[in-house]
Amino acid sequence: MVSTPDRTAIPSIRFDGATKTYGRKTALACLTLDVPTGTVFALVGPNGAGKTTAIGLLTGLLAPTAGRMFVCGIDVARDPVAAKARLGFVPDRPYLWPKWTPRETLRFVGAAFGGRGAQLERRIDAELDAFDVAEVSSERNETLSHGTRQRVALAQAFLHDPSVLVLDEPMVGLDPLAQRRLSERLRAHAAGGAAVLLTTHQLALAEEIATTAGLLVEGRLVACGSPRNLETASGRGGALSDVFFDLARGPQKP
Amino acid sequence: MNAVFRSNSARAMGRTILAGDARGRLAVIAGLLALLAFAGLETAGLEGALRASRAALGELPELRPAFLLERLLGFAFAAALALGFLGSLTTAISTLFLSDELGALCVLPFAHRRLVLRQAFLTLALASAPTLLLSIPALLVAAFASSRPVLGFAAGAVPLAGVLLLAGAAGLAAALLLVRLVPPRRARLLAAFLSATGLAVALVGFRAARPERLLDPVEALSVVTRLGVVHPASPGLDPAAWAARAATRGLLGDPGGLAPGAALLFAGLAGFFLVPAALWRLHLHVLQESWPGSAAPAGRAHRGPEVRSLGGVLFRSEAASLLRDASTPAQLGSLAAVFLLDLMNVRLLPAADAAQRDLVAGLQTGLSLFLVSALSLRFAYPSVSSDGRAALVLRTLPLDPRRQLLVRWEVRALPAAGVALALTGASLLVLRPERMTSAFALVAALAGGLVIPALHVGLGALFPRYDAPNAVSVALSTGGLFALVLSTGLSLLSTLVVSAELQTLLGTLLRIRIEPWPLMAGFLLLAAGAAITPLMLAGRSLERRDISIG
Numbered sequence: 001m002v003s004t005p006d007r008t009a010i011p012s013i014r015f016d017g018a019t020k021t022y023g024r025k026t027a028l029a030c031l032t033l034d035v036p037t038g039t040v041f042a043l044v045g046p047n048g049a050g051k052t053t054a055i056g057l058l059t060g061l062l063a064p065t066a067g068r069m070f071v072c073g074i075d076v077a078r079d080p081v082a083a084k085a086r087l088g089f090v091p092d093r094p095y096l097w098p099k100w101t102p103r104e105t106l107r108f109v110g111a112a113f114g115g116r117g118a119q120l121e122r123r124i125d126a127e128l129d130a131f132d133v134a135e136v137s138s139e140r141n142e143t144l145s146h147g148t149r150q151r152v153a154l155a156q157a158f159l160h161d162p163s164v165l166v167l168d169e170p171m172v173g174l175d176p177l178a179q180r181r182l183s184e185r186l187r188a189h190a191a192g193g194a195a196v197l198l199t200t201h202q203l204a205l206a207e208e209i210a211t212t213a214g215l216l217v218e219g220r221l222v223a224c225g226s227p228r229n230l231e232t233a234s235g236r237g238g239a240l241s242d243v244f245f246d247l248a249r250g251p252q253k254p
Numbered sequence: 255m256n257a258v259f260r261s262n263s264a265r266a267m268g269r270t271i272l273a274g275d276a277r278g279r280l281a282v283i284a285g286l287l288a289l290l291a292f293a294g295l296e297t298a299g300l301e302g303a304l305r306a307s308r309a310a311l312g313e314l315p316e317l318r319p320a321f322l323l324e325r326l327l328g329f330a331f332a333a334a335l336a337l338g339f340l341g342s343l344t345t346a347i348s349t350l351f352l353s354d355e356l357g358a359l360c361v362l363p364f365a366h367r368r369l370v371l372r373q374a375f376l377t378l379a380l381a382s383a384p385t386l387l388l389s390i391p392a393l394l395v396a397a398f399a400s401s402r403p404v405l406g407f408a409a410g411a412v413p414l415a416g417v418l419l420l421a422g423a424a425g426l427a428a429a430l431l432l433v434r435l436v437p438p439r440r441a442r443l444l445a446a447f448l449s450a451t452g453l454a455v456a457l458v459g460f461r462a463a464r465p466e467r468l469l470d471p472v473e474a475l476s477v478v479t480r481l482g483v484v485h486p487a488s489p490g491l492d493p494a495a496w497a498a499r500a501a502t503r504g505l506l507g508d509p510g511g512l513a514p515g516a517a518l519l520f521a522g523l524a525g526f527f528l529v530p531a532a533l534w535r536l537h538l539h540v541l542q543e544s545w546p547g548s549a550a551p552a553g554r555a556h557r558g559p560e561v562r563s564l565g566g567v568l569f570r571s572e573a574a575s576l577l578r579d580a581s582t583p584a585q586l587g588s589l590a591a592v593f594l595l596d597l598m599n600v601r602l603l604p605a606a607d608a609a610q611r612d613l614v615a616g617l618q619t620g621l622s623l624f625l626v627s628a629l630s631l632r633f634a635y636p637s638v639s640s641d642g643r644a645a646l647v648l649r650t651l652p653l654d655p656r657r658q659l660l661v662r663w664e665v666r667a668l669p670a671a672g673v674a675l676a677l678t679g680a681s682l683l684v685l686r687p688e689r690m691t692s693a694f695a696l697v698a699a700l701a702g703g704l705v706i707p708a709l710h711v712g713l714g715a716l717f718p719r720y721d722a723p724n725a726v727s728v729a730l731s732t733g734g735l736f737a738l739v740l741s742t743g744l745s746l747l748s749t750l751v752v753s754a755e756l757q758t759l760l761g762t763l764l765r766i767r768i769e770p771w772p773l774m775a776g777f778l779l780l781a782a783g784a785a786i787t788p789l790m791l792a793g794r795s796l797e798r799r800d801i802s803i804g
Contacts, residue, residue, distance in 0.1 A: 056545060059360075059361050061361065061545050062542050063542040063543070080366065082363070084361060091357060091361075095354050097266070097355060099263075099269065108262055
């Protein structure tokens, strides 16, 4: 497994003026953001706000038009392999090789992150148990339900104990019990010295587990802070969802 | 990483073969048996040809077997080069840009160059498979016929590997450059069209060289003498010619043939490794720009016409589904080639005898309708299954399924009838049979062109497979093959309806009198039944049957 450098000195995730444009359309405008170690950061916003673009830039799936992204201080564009070695990622629609089994999938991903032998097998068993997919670990991925596939994808992301965990809509397809377990796991992972960046449409979830939340609207970060601070700063009291609706709607037209 | 990936993939393949359901296992066993049968037939054919040519060459001492062999191998290696290039071009666009697993692999800590190289190997394996299937039996036959079998095999296999690697490298580079210019999905359509057209041009070119001359002893002797006396030209920069020269020398027992073969292999390896090394940045750039999750580039929005009627919307939507099918351009390229080849063949037939013209006109009508059957199997039979999960939504719309079936048929029947009439009409122009035969042929072609898509749309809707991975797997299902059998039967019947000669022959055999007009009426009635019955049954089934999609 990958050894992590001093996690406290530098933010685990840094967006430094990250911008992505497609022709005249700006998907993400000059996003500057630090996510320190120990943080669960929820990126919320309406559809098309730029959440998935931000994640795509951080994971190297998209190239920025301007700006830079860092994972544990490593420039994603300059040293993508080292940056990815510290990253665990769950996309919004996870891909699992259809003819493989969950165990084989985890074995491959574990090996890609440098895991070997009995130690890797123990890690795989632990993650399969943690996400309650041990019973189907010998079934073909193509035969699994959507929720089970999502749990396999989560097990895969946690397998190498990543310093930075990035999850795009991780709760989709999970039952309430699995959602609760994942929330606890994310909090524990962050408390253990990692950073978690997740996008979600579930404002209650963001409010419940995030230490910090950022609201993206039309590619711009319009608010950022702890859910409680955001609620206070809005001047309305109320829940995060009220803040979200106020800011996402923009200035009221007369 | 690769070891785990390979072992996982091997286990998955084993599971597919051994642990699948009975039907899946049967399909795999049938596939393996078909491969073995193909290899056996090719081996037997090549051995027979080898014996015959040895006997013939014994009587023609002025001919140099080495010259003939080198020319034959030159043609074979050039074909391998072209097939490998076109195959790699099409496959590489899928493996490098459109494969679902790229998303999973891109976020793992591998150098991007390695990922491109891995996809390049996958492309090479997939694109080379047809060539290897054809060439391995030939290599074995040639090696065993050689005085030094091991040397002979190596002399053939080494330059073949070089040629395939060079073709793969060129195909990969072309795919990367093509996707730089047009988006991946459009590039795949373009590449498929180029491949189909390339193969079609090769087929037409081969046909235009009039290989039938070899069936005429005098002409065959003249051709073989020309090819077997003059030394083949210097290979220059042509890799296929170098491969042919190397293989010829090796097969004739000269170990010196290995050197140019090995040089070709090294050139192929260098080219193959050079492309990912030189172009991985370009790949990363294009991949990032075309990533499916990213927002679409701003462009002029095409609004399309306003809705005026439900029928118009249904027709336009169905036509768009058909025209945007990834296989359509390739199928059109192949169809054009088959059409040209067919006309070239028809022109060669003796035209003086009216009876022969009548018979051929009937056969040509049947052939046209068989082509329509094949196209319908691919494009009409899966039309309902291709809805996939959208079928769940369609079922809940206030839309009569019979009306939608009718639109599905209209969209496919119009081009099918056009194809049938064009193919039959062109044959009639070349053949010039009796007027009545021509009229019957055109009527049968029109009826078949309208009926066969209806039969396929109807049967496809009666046995839908919404969860099938693609349209081809739907077409090759048991229901699809049943539809093909029925429409082929109709095509055969059209031959009898058109040709008076066949009617006389059949009447004599059955000791009955077959009248052309009642036969045509019967054909039209049967055709109408074959179109209407499945459509009606399917309409009822789509309305009432339970629908469940995994």
